[in-house]
Amino acid sequence: MSAQTPKRSTQFFLLAGAFLLGGAVMVGIALLLLNINTRQVEGAVSPARIVEIAENELDAAVWGQNFPRQYDSFMKTRIDTMPTKYGGSEPINKLEKYPVLRRLWGGMPFSVDFNEERGHYYALIDQKETARNRVVKEDGSITYKQPGACINCHAGEAPVLIAELGWEKFNGTPYAELADRLHHGGTCNDCHDPKTMQLRISRPAFTNAMAARGIDISTATRQEMRTYVCAQCHVEYYFAGEQKILTFPWLNGTNIDEIDQYYTDIGFKDWTHAETGAPMIKIQHPEFELYTTSIHYKSGVSCADCHMPYVREGSLKVSDHWIRSPVHNINNACQTCHKQDEKALLERVSLIQDRTAGLLRSAEAALIDAIDAIKVAKEAGVTDEELKEALWLHRRAQMRWDFVFSENSTGFHSPQESARILADAANLARQAQIAAIKLTPPQKVEARAQ
Numbered sequence: 001m002s003a004q005t006p007k008r009s010t011q012f013f014l015l016a017g018a019f020l021l022g023g024a025v026m027v028g029i030a031l032l033l034l035n036i037n038t039r040q041v042e043g044a045v046s047p048a049r050i051v052e053i054a055e056n057e058l059d060a061a062v063w064g065q066n067f068p069r070q071y072d073s074f075m076k077t078r079i080d081t082m083p084t085k086y087g088g089s090e091p092i093n094k095l096e097k098y099p100v101l102r103r104l105w106g107g108m109p110f111s112v113d114f115n116e117e118r119g120h121y122y123a124l125i126d127q128k129e130t131a132r133n134r135v136v137k138e139d140g141s142i143t144y145k146q147p148g149a150c151i152n153c154h155a156g157e158a159p160v161l162i163a164e165l166g167w168e169k170f171n172g173t174p175y176a177e178l179a180d181r182l183h184h185g186g187t188c189n190d191c192h193d194p195k196t197m198q199l200r201i202s203r204p205a206f207t208n209a210m211a212a213r214g215i216d217i218s219t220a221t222r223q224e225m226r227t228y229v230c231a232q233c234h235v236e237y238y239f240a241g242e243q244k245i246l247t248f249p250w251l252n253g254t255n256i257d258e259i260d261q262y263y264t265d266i267g268f269k270d271w272t273h274a275e276t277g278a279p280m281i282k283i284q285h286p287e288f289e290l291y292t293t294s295i296h297y298k299s300g301v302s303c304a305d306c307h308m309p310y311v312r313e314g315s316l317k318v319s320d321h322w323i324r325s326p327v328h329n330i331n332n333a334c335q336t337c338h339k340q341d342e343k344a345l346l347e348r349v350s351l352i353q354d355r356t357a358g359l360l361r362s363a364e365a366a367l368i369d370a371i372d373a374i375k376v377a378k379e380a381g382v383t384d385e386e387l388k389e390a391l392w393l394h395r396r397a398q399m400r401w402d403f404v405f406s407e408n409s410t411g412f413h414s415p416q417e418s419a420r421i422l423a424d425a426a427n428l429a430r431q432a433q434i435a436a437i438k439l440t441p442p443q444k445v446e447a448r449a450q
Contacts, residue, residue, distance in 0.1 A: 074188075077121040104371075159189070226302035278392070290413045353412055367394075367425075404421055404422055
């Protein structure tokens with residue numbers, strides 16, 4: 001017994017020492033983590049303020065003195081040499097890539113000029129340069145065709161002008177009268193309160209549309225705001241009334257069928273189709289509307305989670321302000337949640353987009369056949385009144401095709417909904433074709449077929 005006592009004492013002291021050492025290590029790690037977390041909070045929430053930012057400061061470089069990481073990444077939106085398979089930032093001529101657009105949008109300014117969108121840095125530059133807006137007069141001077149409402153999503157000066165002129169007058173003032181006051185595209189001020197840096201809505205059209213649906217955005221969570229600030233502009237819209245008030249057609253809801261019904265209820269059209277005479281709707285970039293039907297949206301994933309994912313810079317976690325396609329940033333944009341390797345994720349994106357592109361081409365073919373059939377009927381003397389059903393089917397079919405085509409994800413934001421919409425588009429286009437053929441004398445149909 002006595003011989004074993006020293007051994008037991010040694011074991012006791014060794015265990016006690018190990019316990020104390022382990023405890024000290026744990027305390028050290030805890031203190032280290034606390035220190036790192038404190039620095040993260042300090043860096044993310046209360047950075048050193050080099051300058052005070054004025055309420056309507058539009059120069060991103062001024063904001064950048066306080067937030068250099070965010071500023072540096074935002075300025076990368078100037079890079080316009082990063083194409084993706086179906087989009088990206090390279091400003092290619094889409095009318096040359098898809099010649100069918102000239103007929104589908106016949107009689108509409110988009111049939112004259114339509115290029116791939118570049119980054120937020122170019123929001124104002126590209127708007128001023130597009131032939132849909134820019135007019136060079138005989139004396140070489142430049143003027144613009146669009147209403148002031150178009151400034152809402154293309155110029156950082158919009159909130160200042162709205163405050164000065166009032167909402168209705170701002171929208172109704174011709175773009176040409178305000179153009180000399182426009183110098184900034186996307187700005188920090190569009191999405192952030194300069195005092196608190198909290199996300200905010202600076203464009204009334206979104207607030208008005210949500211209020212009309214009974215949604216109070218003042219109660220939105222920060223995660224919801226990481227989508228809402230994008231939905232100020234990445235949406236379908238129209239200009240209402242004589243004052244051209246920027247309005248989102250969401251009173252019935254945000255899917256294409258509800259938007260279609262809204263436009264039907266108010267008797268609205270954007271233009272009359274040059275070949276068929278149908279009363280048409282030109283759908284604009286409805287990223288938010290399509291995304292709300294997706295599994296990602298219903299799971300609480302925000303626009304910023306994928307297009308502006310968090311990145312680590314030392315001990316700091318900041319949102320990447322280089323707003324771009326997630327396929328150029330798979331690690332931060334996708335692999336945070338999806339644990340597959342990059343190759344597998346890229347293949348999944350490609351599969352969805354390839355299939356959506358195939359459905360788009362099928363819908364376009366059906367629409368061209370419908371347009372041709374209506375043209376033959378009109379040439380044979382069939383009246384617009386007699387063709388009323390065919391023309392309405394043409395309108396509804398093209399609206400659905402355009403909803404997916406002009407939405408900038410080639411179906412990825414909501415693959416199943418995109419497929420459903422394009423199936424409806426092709427079906428409605430074929431119905432329009434059949435309706436026109438039924439009204440056309442058989443010999444005219446046969447002559448056209450030959």
